[in-house]
Amino acid sequence: MSPAAPRSSEPSLTPAPFRVFIRRWFNWLVLGAMAGAILGAIALLLSTGAAERAERIQVERADDILRVLDRIERAALSSESAQRGYFITLDQRYLEPYRTSRANAAAGLDDLSAALDEGATEEQLAHYGEIVSALDDKFGELDQTIGQLEAGRLRDARRRILMGDGYDAMQRLTGAIDALAEIEGQLQEQQxxxxxxxxxxxxxxxxxxxxxxxxxxxxxxxxxARTAQAETEAAQARELERERDRADLLAQELNHRVKNLFAMVLAIVQMSAREAADVNSYRDGIASRIRALLTAHEVTQGTGTAADRLNRQGGASVRALVEATVQPHVSAEKRLELDGDDVTIDRIQVTPLGLVLHELATNAVKYGCWQAHGLLTVRWRKQDDLLHLEWQEETSEELQSRHGADDDRARQQGGGGFGSTMMTGAARQLGGEIERTFGPRGVTVSIAFPANPKPLKA
Structure with a gap:
């Protein structure tokens, strides 16, 4: 059989580093877009909230200033009315509201100064100064007039009133108040x-x-989606790689087994010739052994009537698998002993374990205990979650004297050939370990692998 064809893969049109670079920047683009949207929304909400808060502060400030200006203007008007009433009637009762209004005007100036605070513009400060100056002039004229009336100098008081200084001061006060109120209104409108x-x-x-x-x-x-696709493709690639390895192993095994098959047929013919008494028995012996060999081959491949008989609830009987694999070689001189419960292994474990048993049986016929009179003992047991199987060969004294040293027997039984490699690979497929020991009486092979056997149903 020709060796397995070399694996080929189509080169990608885009270099791998460039794909990684694009994927990395694509990830950063997505994160940047999401972060930009979130930060932009937060900044927009903050700016809108700041604008509304500034408007609210401006409205409150304008309301305070307008309320204080109205109080100052009313206090000035009340003071002027009290001064006029006292001038006309000389009734001392008019002096009390005059004093109260004068005090209210002074308090209003203090409140206006506090309301303007440090954020006032130069124009607002100028109007504030005009208000202070107008109030000083107005109350100065009122104080002088009331003092003259209290001294009985009615003509002087009348002359002072007619001079018009109080009227001018009042006009200046009203104009400054209106200008300041207009400025606050404009600021409120702008905000x-x-x-x-x-x-x-x-x-x-x-x-x-x-x-x-x-x-x-x-x-x-x-x-x-691209990440999931990449993960799926990577998983498919890994699965494809495993399938390729398995196909290569099976191809090499097929080549190896074809060679072994001819050797085993030759051994069957020679063995049957020594045991047969006549031509008919010779023919029947060869036919029966070749049929048993075919059955073992079907079991190891997982197909055929024997495999159908062994498959039970998704698994196979270890005892039946061992029997079907080694049965073609058993005779009166080639003895077999089996020791173990009737347990099952998973369907996927049948092929690799069958390959190992087939290789061991072939070695036993070609080099081991069944090359001459000998005994093969196969034991298995379940311990915790592992299935332990032991293959022990006991060769005859004739075969021991023929082979001599143990290292020679180990070399003959494939210590470094493909058979050893195949058994090691099959043990990996089983998920376990295989160990071979060459003693003075024959080879002992120990296999341990995970198994969850189930009771067999009839």
Missing amino acids: SARAQAAEQRIVPLLGVLLLLLIGAIILGAVLV
């Missing part, structure tokens, strides 16, 4: 416009961010 602009931006920006997030999710789904 409201900024808040509205921020609110108007939030919808389209949120739409853009939503699209970005959806795109990132789609890219992430693509990434997950």
